[in-house]
Amino acid sequence: PASDILHQLAEYKHFGVITFQAEDEIAAIGAAIGASFGGALGVTGSSGPGIALKQEGIGLAVMTELPVVVIDVQRGGPSTGLPTKTEQADLLQAIHGRNGECPVPVIAACTPSDCFQAAIEAFAIATKYMTPVLLLSDGYLANGSEPWRLPEFEQLPKIEITHATQPNDAAGFMPYRRNAELVRPWAIPGTPGLEHRIGGLEKQDITGGVSYDPANHEHMVRTRAAKVAGIKPIGEDLILTGPNRGKVLVIGWGGTFGAIKAATLRMQEDGEQVSACHIRYMNPLPARLGELMRRFERVMVAELNCGQLAMILRARYLVDAKVLSKVRGQPFTIEELVRAIRQVIQGEEPTLSTVAEENTLSGG
Structure with missing residues (x-):
């Protein structure tokens, strides 16, 4: 479901957009890194299997600290799986899918129009913090649509790009001398006096020379992690529907936004103390998320996988998050979510109807 991105960008040659379809996923991420090394905005996209192939290249972009945007339009897996169906099963791959200590920021769009906004935020973060950024969409969003007013160009967020001169x-030039936000300078090859080397081998702090020193390696690993952990959101990091305290907080991310919001509003109309929190910044997670969850008696995470976000929230915040998971290649229905929320209110585990029950209800 990611193919439309290339098809659309190919129409913008008159805006200086250069596109090509590489021979494989590894070549595509390598070309995007090369474009960024040359001072351009490098972007590549695929779905789950292609992202798996790009992971070594993403690790190279983390080590070289170059701004690259990688778009993952998730589909049913594993392997070829369900290439025309939706799923949200790449979250752990996006956050942890590379070798070594290799953190990257991850943003998840929540509506078709938010894909536009999230892409701007991804590029703004990539260039401001000199890091690859993973932008998550899914088949439901990629094949969906909504009324959307084209924004005025002057009203769009500015993507500030500064090249060392x-x-x-x-x-001389020190490629790993950092600013207060731990960001290294972006120097275009060929700029007089700024000759430097980058690559996949560990770098000496400040000078950028190859280093096998144990203390330096730990310092660089922790510095790269601290840079990502300190990223401040460009847009909304989470969207709250309802009061910031109550009985049940329903947490979602990605293309489940519309169904979760509709189900939450229906529960509120019925007088239930239910709110919804939709997370857009998956890594680093929103700073207020932990406190928000503690204000509710129960937390339910609804996602189109087997509980990947719930596992992250349990590990980080020690919250007893209930999981409503669905991996049928289909989005949640409002009725499924309302039923599950009622179960959580009553202290039960949230469940989906079985396939047999669905066939009975549909007359199959």
């Missing part, structure tokens, strides 16, 4: 040290 002169040495930053008396001894």
Whole structure:
């Protein structure tokens, strides 16, 4: 379901957009990294299997600290799986799918129009923090639509890009001398006086030379992690529907936004103290998320996988999150969510109807 991105971008040659369909996924991520090394905005996209192939390249972008945006339009898996059906099973792959300590920011769009906004935020974060960014969509969003007013160009968030133009040290250019946000400078190859080397081998802090020093390696690993952990959201990191305290908080992410919001509003109309929290920034997670969850008696996570976000929330916040999971290649229905929320209110585990029950209800 990611193919439409290339098809659409190919129409914008008159805006200086250069596109090509690489021979494989590894070549595509390599080309995007090369474009970023040359000072351009590099972007590549695929679905789950292709992202798996790109992971080594994403790790290279983390090590070299170059701004690349990688779009994952999730589909049913594993392997070829359900290539025309939706799923949200790539969250753990997006956050943890590379070798080594290799953190990257992850943003998840929640509506078709939010895909536009989230892409701007992904590029803004990538260029501001010199890091690859994973942007998650899914088949439901990719094949969906909604009324959307084209924004005025002047009203769009500015993506500030600063390239180094002169040495930053008396001894010459230091490619890993960082600013207050732990971001290294972005120097375009060929700029006089800014000659430097980058690559997949660990770098000496500040100078950028190859280093096998144990203390330096730990310092660089923790520095890269701290940079990502300190990223401040460009847009909304979470969307809250309802009061910030109550009986049940329904947490979702990605393309489940519409169904969860509709189900939550229906429960509120019935007088239930239910709110919904939709997370857009999956890594780092919103700073207020932990406190928000503690204000509710119960938490339910609804996602189109076997509980990947719930596992993250349990590990980080020690919250007893109930899980409503669905992996049928279909989005949630409002009725499924309302039923599950009522179960959680009553202290039960949330469940989906079985396939046999659905066949009976539909007359099959």
